Amino acid sequence: MSRITRRDFLKLTGGAGAASALGMLGVSSAHAAKHGKMGAHVVVVGGGFGGATCAKYLKRAGINVTLIEPSTKFITCPFSNYVIGGTHKIENITHTYDALKKSGVNVVHDTVTGIDAAGKSVKLKGGKTLKYDRLVVSPGIDFKWNAIKGYDEKASNVMPHAWKAGPQTLLLRKQLETMKDGGTFIMVAPPNPFRCPPGPYERASMVAHYFKQHKPKSKILILDAKDDFSKKSLFMDGWNKLYPGMIEWVPGAKGGKVSAVDTKTMTVMGELDKHKGAVVNVIPAQTAGGIAIKAGLANETGFCPVDFKTFESKIHKGIHVIGDSSIVGAALPKSGFAANSEAKMCASAIAAMLKGESVADVSFVNTCYSLIAPNYGISVAGVYRVTEKGIVPVEGSGGVSPKEATDAFRAEEAKYAYGWYASITADTWG
Amino acid sequence: MKPITRATIAPMLVLLGAVALPACQTPAKTEAPKAVPITAAAAANMGNNCFTCHGPDGRSPGEIPSLNGKSAEALVKSIQDFKSGARPSTVMARHAKGYSDAEIAAIAKYISSFK
Numbered sequence: 001m002s003r004i005t006r007r008d009f010l011k012l013t014g015g016a017g018a019a020s021a022l023g024m025l026g027v028s029s030a031h032a033a034k035h036g037k038m039g040a041h042v043v044v045v046g047g048g049f050g051g052a053t054c055a056k057y058l059k060r061a062g063i064n065v066t067l068i069e070p071s072t073k074f075i076t077c078p079f080s081n082y083v084i085g086g087t088h089k090i091e092n093i094t095h096t097y098d099a100l101k102k103s104g105v106n107v108v109h110d111t112v113t114g115i116d117a118a119g120k121s122v123k124l125k126g127g128k129t130l131k132y133d134r135l136v137v138s139p140g141i142d143f144k145w146n147a148i149k150g151y152d153e154k155a156s157n158v159m160p161h162a163w164k165a166g167p168q169t170l171l172l173r174k175q176l177e178t179m180k181d182g183g184t185f186i187m188v189a190p191p192n193p194f195r196c197p198p199g200p201y202e203r204a205s206m207v208a209h210y211f212k213q214h215k216p217k218s219k220i221l222i223l224d225a226k227d228d229f230s231k232k233s234l235f236m237d238g239w240n241k242l243y244p245g246m247i248e249w250v251p252g253a254k255g256g257k258v259s260a261v262d263t264k265t266m267t268v269m270g271e272l273d274k275h276k277g278a279v280v281n282v283i284p285a286q287t288a289g290g291i292a293i294k295a296g297l298a299n300e301t302g303f304c305p306v307d308f309k310t311f312e313s314k315i316h317k318g319i320h321v322i323g324d325s326s327i328v329g330a331a332l333p334k335s336g337f338a339a340n341s342e343a344k345m346c347a348s349a350i351a352a353m354l355k356g357e358s359v360a361d362v363s364f365v366n367t368c369y370s371l372i373a374p375n376y377g378i379s380v381a382g383v384y385r386v387t388e389k390g391i392v393p394v395e396g397s398g399g400v401s402p403k404e405a406t407d408a409f410r411a412e413e414a415k416y417a418y419g420w421y422a423s424i425t426a427d428t429w430g
Numbered sequence: 431m432k433p434i435t436r437a438t439i440a441p442m443l444v445l446l447g448a449v450a451l452p453a454c455q456t457p458a459k460t461e462a463p464k465a466v467p468i469t470a471a472a473a474a475n476m477g478n479n480c481f482t483c484h485g486p487d488g489r490s491p492g493e494i495p496s497l498n499g500k501s502a503e504a505l506v507k508s509i510q511d512f513k514s515g516a517r518p519s520t521v522m523a524r525h526a527k528g529y530s531d532a533e534i535a536a537i538a539k540y541i542s543s544f545k
Binding site: 057140337340341344345348353357360361362363364365369379381382383393394396397398399401407412413415416418419420421422423424427430 | 468469472473474475476478479480481482483484485486490491492493494520521524525526527528529
């Protein structure tokens with residue numbers, strides 16, 4: 001049983017005197033049965049789409065929860081392509097933890113430096129150690145620096161990745177703004193698996209939208225490690241229609257794989273050719289977030305194997321891994337939506353486990369909208385269940401937007417993309 | 431060997447004079463039938479996924495319609511109409527096809543609790 005601090009006690013008793021609270025202990029079995037283990041404490045590491053949603057839904061289930069997140073504000077990767085394309089400001093995609101704090105989540109702005117799975121505690125950079133009954137780890141992704149020769153963290157100050165939103169997003173935007181008309185924007189697209197499968201191609205679209213208006217002689221070159229990508233046919237149709245001749249996509253099989261970069265000469269080395277860019281965006285190969293790897297939660301793939309119903313780690317009991325860091329199979333993408341959905345299922349499972357109830361059947365949903373232009377949206381959607389094969393799409397459900405559609409249909413999907421963002425960010429941080 | 435489906439078993443049970451048939455006798459149209467009853471927690475798990483697009487507790491802050499304050503009957507009709515195509519949609523048909531009739535009823539009941 002976790003340590004009950006005076007502060008926890010006051011919270012549980014709504015500020016009633018500690019003495020009367022102690023008196024309650026003897027007759028609290030009914031309360032404990034209803035609200036779970038007295039003082040059971042869940043710590044959530046990471047305040048993104050996965051972690052913030054999980055903390056919120058755990059709190060709704062009556063669980064005492066602490067959320068640890070270094071930043072006081074969270075800037076989302078979804079919609080950061082619109083900041084890069086110039087249609088949105090960074091303020092439009094920045095969220096605070098005020099609502100979560102108000103709802104009773106104990107939000108601690110600090111960094112987890114270590115996880116003691118056996119001792120059930122996490123160590124914070126600020127010096128504190130927090131005990132937990134169950135831990136949720138949702139640290140997003142980290143990069144495989146130097147997987148492309150010459151591309152390390154320092155190089156990202158010259159050739160931004162902008163695959164974690166924030167200063168990197170603004171840096172790439174600034175480089176595009178200062179680029180002369182007629183220049184080439186090179187994007188190095190990552191190998192699978194990576195965060196936000198349609199993201200690189202939406203980014204190319206939004207940069208094209210900016211170029212079309214302000215730098216129409218400029219070109220976009222996508223050098224891809226892969227031979228296919230999410231919603232490819234819909235993206236290609238949109239590019240041909242809206243930005244004819246501007247975007248060139250080179251698949252891995254045709255020399256798209258990049259082996260090295262040189263930040264001094266702004267050169268990208270493909271297997272067949274060298275390319276010089278005015279602005280170069282390198283999206284590197286990815287792994288689970290650093291803390292998950294440090295805690296030994298990842299396997300040889302660099303991501304974390306979990307039970308699909310509870311998201312409990314298959315390596316360390318008592319620790320759940322959700323969001324981009326977890327391995328959920330090929331079907332469910334590494335997206336903010338999937339992380340939000342996994343977080344709800346994980347919160348439901350943890351609440352049941354702490355209350356001694358059976359874990360309910362889970363269901364996952366994903367919808368990824370991409371804008372090819374501000375009024376031209378496409379989507380991919382899916383409903384997923386757990387079977388003996390893992391997390392699989394429900395037969396007959398899901399899929400991508402129709403290949404043939406009217407301008408009004410694409411505009412309506414764009415409208416829903418904006419609506420989706422307003423809703424998911426309210427569902428997560430609101 | 432031909433797999434024994436719920437559709438083939440149900441008439442067999444009737445022939446055998448079985449009386450304790452499961453509540454959901456008719457096989458689902460497109461998806462695998464769910465043998466176990468849908469618990470309230472499982473319905474909440476499905477329903478909570480709706481809020482990602484339709485807003486917290488069904489209250490949408492943006493361009494997507496809100497769901498709160500609607501009756502279970504109205505919600506079932508909407509989802510079924512999206513599923514059948516009777517009501518055109520951009521993405522809702524793709525979602526609605528992911529649920530059996532019993533699941534749609536359970537989701538609607540859960541969401542109708544948000545006023």
